[in-house]
Amino acid sequence: MFWYGHDPSGWGWFVMSVGMIFFWAVLIALGVLLFRALSRPPDAGATTGPAQHEPVAERLLAERFARGEIEEDEYRRRLTVLRAGDGPSAGKR
Incomplete structure (x- = not known):
């Protein structure tokens, strides 16, 4: 039933590592975008030239x-x- 044992192979570790890095990158990017959207003044889009x-x-x-x-x-x-x-x-x- 478990021919390869319970541990993931070398590719399994690689895919899990890349997936974890991608997950945290997306989470941090969403946090930064949310912070920038909430901290922007209401009239930031209007230029005063x-x-x-x-x-x-x-x-x-x-x-x-x-x-x-x-x-x-x-x-x-x-x-x-x-x-x-x-x-x-x-x-x-």
């Missing part, structure tokens, strides 16, 4: 100016129009 507070149209205009698609005088003229609220979408609000 100035680009997040400016309107989307002004940010797009600044990106076009940075890429060189428009000149400085056109950028300043359009920015003035956007900030004054005299743009084509001003009456649609």
Whole structure:
């Protein structure tokens, strides 16, 4: 019935060792992830840079100016129009 005895062979020890290392690695990783999730402040996902507070149209205009698609005088003229609220979408609000 037990031809190989009651002790595991060399491969059995190897598989048990790797399994135990894998088990503890997964357990520690879950603990670290849980700790990080619970210790994060509620507003950690929000960035507080100035680009997040400016309107989307002004940010797009600044990106076009940075890429060189428009000149400085056109950028300043359009920015003035956007900030004054005299743009084509001003009456649609």
